[in-house]
Amino acid sequence: MKKTNSLKISFLGGVGEIGKNMTALEFGRDIIVIDAGLTFPSQDMPGVDIVIPDATYLIQNKERIRGILLTHGHEDHIGSVPYLLKDLSVPIYGTKMTLALLSAKLKEFKINGAKLKTVKERDRINLGVFSVEFIHVNHSISGSCALAITTPVGLVVHSGDFKIDLTPISGEIIDLSRLSELGKKGVLLLMCESTNIERTGYTLSETAVRQTFEHLFGDNMRRRIIIATFSSNVYRIQQIFNVAAKFRRKVALSGRSMLNVVDAAIAAGELKIPDGTLIDVEKIKNYPDKDLVIICTGSQGEPMSVLTRMTADDYPQVKITDNDTIIISASPIPGNEKSIYQVINNLYKKGAEVVYDSIEKIHVSGHACQEEIKIFHSLLKPKFFIPVHGEYRHLKKHAKLAREMGMKESEIVIAELGDTVEVTERSIKKTDRIQAGSRFVDGLYIDNDDATIRDRVHLGGDGLIITVCCISSENGAVMQKPDLIFKGITLSDAQTEDIIEIIERTLSAYDLKAVGDKREIRKKLRSSVRNYVLKKTKNNPMIIPVITEI
Template sequence: MSDNQDAGVSIVPIGGLGEFGLNMMVYQYGDDIIVVDAGLMFPEADMPGVDLVFPDITYLRENRDKIKGIIITHAHEDHVGGLAFFLRQINVPIYGTELTLALAKGRLREYGALEIAQLNVIHPDDTVQLGCFHLEFIYVAHSIPDTVAVAIHTPVGIIVHASDFKFDQTPVDNRLTEVHKLAALGEKGVLLLISDSTNADRPGFTPSERSIYPDLNGVFQQTTGGLFLATFSSSLHRVQQFIDLAVEHHRLIAVSGRSMINNIRTASELGYLDVPHNILIDAREANRFAPHEVVVLSTGSQGEPRSGMALIAKDDHAFLHIEPGDTVLISARIIPGNELSVRHMINHLLRRGAHVLHERNANIHVSGHGAREDLKLMMNLVRPKFFIPAHGEYSNLVQHAELAEDVGISSDNITVAEDGDLISLTPDFCGVRGKVPAGRVLVDGKIDMGVENIVVHDRQQLAQDGMVIPIVVLNNNSGDVTAGPDMVSRGFVHMDESEDLMNEAKEIVIHAINHLSPGSKSETETVQEEIRVVLRRFFKKKTDRRPMVLPVVMRV
């Protein structure tokens, strides 16, 4: 990118255009750069051994001296989850609302990046000047409180970066999307709107978060036994409704899952959650009460193998158990890609005799993202000259672009862009002018190793620490080990000289499998993950090396 200011403002989506997750947008004018959001994505099933996915920020590293700051719009992982990874490479001031930064702190601490973080709390009525960019914030309703859109006043005109939003007229916390600010910007004249395409395929307005309260209340009324609720720990409006219902129906709340416990604590301390005194109990104490006296609130709405709800479903949880007749609510969107793990979890729950309610068989979830009419309303309030759909897979972006045409934005003024596109914006032009490096960085646990992609990382790990392939055969019915494990290794240790080590490793694998519940044993992925975890720990301890472990599980 040249520093020529005649080229106007340059906009680069580093992530989030063409995929769900990894949201990161770069705005540049001359020698000033600002970044909006630093999201992550959870790995897909075809990325074995990968824990997290981050956007490739090579372009920003090359221009680090120009970066004046990063703005985080809200505390969802797809907007803030990559912040520690970003800060380790580019340490610039961070701006975000009170709750957003409070929740971000937890993850920064976890990755040892909190000490270096320059956190600046903003209120939605504040303005911030970063280089030539003057920033205003617009409060928007979303599934997590304290979300803001950003109006970026640039030398060529105003850009509205809408972030994730809906127009909820009766939000749980009574904080409305600041329609008046959007309309005022529209009156002033907005050059470009960049907006959320998540629900560009859904007709109508997204219903209010409160609209599911009656049906949730019905579930509480009808449930006489145990009640288990799974949702995202970041869905704090949903959590608030659960808390209100628990109070109403005289149940204590047993909270399960580290992120759920942490988020509830942080949000209630700051006043974003109203949690009556003495209603929360430690999940370990749940068994001291009758099933109808407690509701379990847990993470794991996506069936993530090691999450609270998935462990409960497989009867692998240390102290929370499903009894026949209990009711389980999965009150969250099933994210594309997670269908299989959610289905596994539901099957296990049904096997235990639970009633399972989810978004497809009950009105117990509503989206935090605006549907087609919300999206049109955003465009009609802001009335931009140019439009770029963001936050979605390519099909979502295209459908959002079609909506923009419907409300009268000329197709010449709509740009469907993808990650790595270098978009040029002037008062008369908005379009793709080139490409910058973009892509994904795949990480297995450590975030500071600076790998560029999984191939490089694999090669490094293989070269340094070698590879171990444990092969085990399980009985298809019982899940017991019927043959093996055999250990094949390359470049790790000389097999002849390490018989003891490998024999011990075999015992560890057998022990680990034997200790899985029948439910877990029936899932090949769970068995593989367990073997991978115990062997990596074992080899690290014994040899101080981290060979790549690629378990092969067969069934007869």
């Protein structure tokens, strides 16, 4: 292999988009990966459950990967790990809370034997030519870290997701002193998140939300309180428990992801439940409304979330009444506004009172605004800079801020998916491109074909399968192997062969010459094929059996 004196950084996710963060650092024979996240499908991706990075480049170079470094436990940073582990067997490093959440995901996927390595803030690990230090930062989940990576060409800092919270719920302020020390030592390259770069000023402290909760609890003393929030926002959940205990209310949890995160946070020692506060949601019928708080999923109007199901009278444990106050403790993610406001309208129709971000300050961001980002830059004083974690407009805005702080245009690179950026002690530039993009997780199957998604937009829902059978008009014999045409659904070769066998077996059960009306046969073909596809792919496509007599 040709000897190299440059550090290669390849972007597999998290640039030009929000979510599915994944970055590979490469020097010589060694590769390390920062984060392995997912994102959720937009409305023009029917039938898609989640979207993950195309990791083909990593799989092709799996023998060179020394480890995966997780900055924190949110889905956009750990969500694609279970899919990666189908092809890779590498150590995964993260804090106790991060790995507790990942372990719960791996259990769901029935993945055993993953090489999970727990680290603490200021721990240092060696991975090939790289030395990595984990640095505590504030975010909306505990165990969040920035990474200081010593490479043969210099020090690289990756911010992860962060904010500067001087009154954090955990009591642990971002490790500004260590960041300052690194800046004095000399930082070659900074990769810094850009999520809130369009917001001026500072992000409010999480403690500001407690004041609003106490005010709302005090104003609704005789009413039942239902709070929808992100299940991953452990600090928000902690505050709800604390305020509920102060007002002597019991708390019930609802939603699978909510239960999983709370269990993981308790096991990791990151969530402290006041004694006698937590009850099972099945027990809420034993308590008057004034003594109850229900924390549930659905802050983004997700179709199958608990809050959405409550509005549709599809959640047996809770029936919304005019004695309920619903607090939506989250801001709408762009694109979700229509779904959220539909839920709010339905809640009002049921007589409930609804409190959301435009009415009360019941949410603060976990991401840094402009002034905090300026502090990060000022402390680290990087020679080169790559903005990350944002859509293209965020990255451009962040690059502009860096220039305003004294950096030259030649010292800044705005990367896009698939870009490889090479960094030396004296230069930074885009040099190459690797395979990158999105893979669509649909039930149990993963596909990277955009054509499948385009077909689904037209077909809607779960796709279409046409089965074509040719039989002799003289003796009823099947004249050739059945053919399959499918649109908007992805089937493996083995699944296609299985369906053909099902068709042949179904046809063999009939005397095709004697049966004049083929409707019964078509009905049987339709049900047999649908049952198989539903079992194997979790999709329920339209099945059109075609029987042609020749």
